[in-house]
Amino acid sequence: MTNLDASPIRRSTRPAADRRDRRTAVRTAAKHLGLILLALIMLYPVLWMAVSSLRPNDEIFRSPGLVLDGLQAENYPLGWEALASPFGHYMINSAIVVVGAIIGNLVSCSMAAYAFARLDFTGKRWWFAIMLGTIMLPIHVIIVPQYIMFSQIGWVNTFLPLIVPKMLATDAFFVFLMVQFIRGLPRELDEAARIDGAGHPRIFLRVILPLMVPALATTTIFTFIWTWNDFFSQLIYLTDPDMYTVPVALRSFVDSTVATSWGSMFAMSVVSLIPIFLAFLIGQRFLIKGIATTGIK
Amino acid sequence: MTALSELQRLRASRGGSARKRDNKAAFLFLLPWFAGLLLITAGPIVMSFGLGFTDYNLIEAPQFNGLDNFERMLTDERLHHALGVTFTYVLVSVPLQLACALGLALLLDRGLRGMSFYRSAFYLPSLLGSSVAIAVLWRQIFGAEGMVNQVLDLIGVQGRGWISDPDTALSTLVVLNVWTFGAPMVIFLAGLRQIPVMYYEAASVDGAPRWMQFRKITLPLLSPIIFFNLVLQIIHAFQSFTQAFVVSGGSGGPSDSTLFYTLYLYQRGFNNFDMGYASALAWLLLVIIGAFTAVNFWAAKHWVFYDD
Structure with missing residues (x-):
């Protein structure tokens, strides 16, 4: 509804609409920022699990972040063979x-x-x-x-x-x-x-x-x-x-x-x-x- | 559009046609379904009704014991506890989940750029939420030294063992259910798209503020979808099992704080092989879910708005 005002013709001809456009643009940007943040929070646990599966055990309990120090894939062969x-x-x-x-x-x-x-x-x-x-x-x-x-x-x-x-x-x-x-x-x-x-x-x-x-x-x-x-x-x-x-x-x-x-x-x-x-x-x-x-x- | 409205439509329509029927062909096409109804769904329901009046451990033949199982329910404190846990879970997590679903659907509605990306991102947890893998993850992140506490530690908050503390264990499962709001959100989005844009345009021309438009246009026109999601998610929440089972290691602990009804039923039936009592419990579950659904339908008369 808000971007009804956002037509390019108006923007070039009317300064008042121009200001309104900018406000709309800011609001849209804020909305996107919020949504991206929320999406990140939603997917964070899964991403974190994927990243943590490439970490040594003790580090899993120390690193809530997503940045890997080094790649350690040995959890995979270990887990693969862990059961009967x-x-x-x-x-x-x-x-x-x-x-x-x-x-x-x-x-x-x-x-x-x-x-x-x-x-x-x-x-x-x-x-x-x-x-x-x-x-x-x-x-x-x-x-x-x-x-x-x-x-x-x-x-x-x-x-x-x-x-x-x-x-x-x-x-x-x-x-x-x-x-x-x-x-x-x-x-x-x-x-x-x-x-x-x-x-x-x-x-x-x-x-x-x-x-x-x-x-x-x-x-x-x-x-x-x-x-x-x-x-x-x-x-x-x-x-x-x-x-x-x-x-x-x-x-x-x-x-x-x-x-x-x-x-x-x-x-x-x-x-x-x-x-x-x-x-x-x-x-x-x-x-x-x-x-x-x-x-x- | 939905199975529910289909049922309501069926109830409203009457009478059949005098045309030539395809009984023979229909019987052949429905043969697998009829067999399934008899052997897999309706048959077992009837059978479990009978078993509910017996004492049966799978090895010896069932012993008729009258109303013993039902009397036992009255004094079974773990059952009462399980009912309390389940009701709390359903009544807290479903409204929260639907509120998130509706809120996000409203934010994503109509021509938002990147809409399909957001929709996918919010929907994905619904597909993963019922898996054992996610339950394993939950066990870690809400553990005493889990990820949540690590994050809290960064901002200087002292966490606790969310899962090992009986006061908060159930909340972690509520969070998990709310996390899967994507599926009802997609249904809300589809519903929002059915509302003609011109209603809002007319309201804008009349100078109605947006919250008024929401109250007078969106809410009433969306109410059948809200109702549908409510009925479905309540039924769904009553059946939650995997998460409580994995998070508590099958016990429903700590102190039975995550003892969902289904988990208790599983323990009676498949740990103790107390099949008679488990059948009676299954029937009680059916009655409870039926009652919730009936109340929902009854209440719907007062708040659900049908356009036609």
């Missing part, structure tokens, strides 16, 4: 869970979304309401019976309890996101395909899926980040150190080491955050759009 298996082992475990979850979500949620967005069936309103309700259902409410069920079929300490639910479209948030997206696609496309004799599976695969790539990308990135970060269910289902994923391994690292090895702990923390950071850089556009249109973290 090299840290890469846990990263592979996490990657398996993440890939399984992504494939599961993409396939099952897009199918469900197609039905809710395009098909007419008995009790649709009710099913849809139930689906929306499950978005807000906390996992803690269902984890006990779920655990009992999975432990009885011998799935504890496998990745199945973390992947199979995703194959069954239980991340209803993504179903909703895709329903919203499909509703935005012109129905004429379906009709044209139908006239050409295509059935629903064909319309879904040939018409709708190729058009919903942005929604699929959003789903992929969110699933990646949430699954990579997810701690609660991985802590519960993976108790064998060989099956640990990154968050569970990191946590066992914290518990098993005394306060002397913060450097290597920070190093592995940084390693565990790199994939999230990369996903953020690559998928920023989809992430922002995804939460802006469906409104969920």
Whole structure:
């Protein structure tokens, strides 16, 4: 609103406006300064952790700043080998869970979304309401019976309890996101395909899926980040150190080491955050759009 | 636009169509979802209701024990403590977080240069906040010799062991939750963009000062989004687990000061394998979150403004 007055023509012709311009400019500069300062404060802890992971242990407790005296990368090999298996082992475990979850979500949620967005069936309103309700259902409410069920079929300490639910479209948030997206696609496309004799599976695969790539990308990135970060269910289902994923391994690292090895702990923390950071850089556009249109973290 | 408004719309619309239905195709497309509902979500909810009336340790068969679990809740002091900790956390951290989110969204709104940079910088913590790595970091920076105290030392303030002191341990987790205000901020930004500029222009012409414009235009038109964020962040905050677990080493300490409800539930269920009681606790959590949400919806009638 303030820069309405800032048009160059006015500036050259009217001295009063000139003064006002300068005041606006000062105010804008102050605002930017404040915002940059705030952004720095927000990101400071993470930056500090990254820098500290390159410091000797005793220095971590002496240097709140970001300037490195010298580069000391040995925390990384130390942290990498600190647990029963090299840290890469846990990263592979996490990657398996993440890939399984992504494939599961993409396939099952897009199918469900197609039905809710395009098909007419008995009790649709009710099913849809139930689906929306499950978005807000906390996992803690269902984890006990779920655990009992999975432990009885011998799935504890496998990745199945973390992947199979995703194959069954239980991340209803993504179903909703895709329903919203499909509703935005012109129905004429379906009709044209139908006239050409295509059935629903064909319309879904040939018409709708190729058009919903942005929604699929959003789903992929969110699933990646949430699954990579997810701690609660991985802590519960993976108790064998060989099956640990990154968050569970990191946590066992914290518990098993005394306060002397913060450097290597920070190093592995940084390693565990790199994939999230990369996903953020690559998928920023989809992430922002995804939460802006469906409104969920 | 949101799942909530969708629900409200559903409640308002009535009646179906007499057109030919695609029941068979729909069933096939929804098959995975139906299976998930039965086995993973709704089924377990029903099952945990049943288990709530039993004594069950995973090894022997569940023993029906009537209302024992619920009577036990009445005298379980750790549970009462966990409820207090959780309520405090939710009621303090959510308003603070949303206030930051709204404040920043207002600052960033409309044609600010470098807006996408700021948005990214403020949003990034939301993605990192729930990770174990950040919890590890928090444990260090709020420790007795941690980074925060080093900074305080520079300006001559005597710090303390923020995490080891029962009086301040929970505050460090509140700070962590406020730190993740980026996600609601992005939602606010999207909402602010929906408000037509001409409203403000008209108000400016009439000489309304900016705080008046904020009160009479921005707040009412943004109130559905505020409501949405409030409902969501409350539900979200009730489920916080990772940070308290890692920061306290799984104990909820010191002196149970970070014993979140979910953490207590985890301890009963998965440390003590007290599955019957844990099921009852899970149901209580569902009821509490449901009650909070219902109160929110009820209160919304008095302050949320719907344009249509």
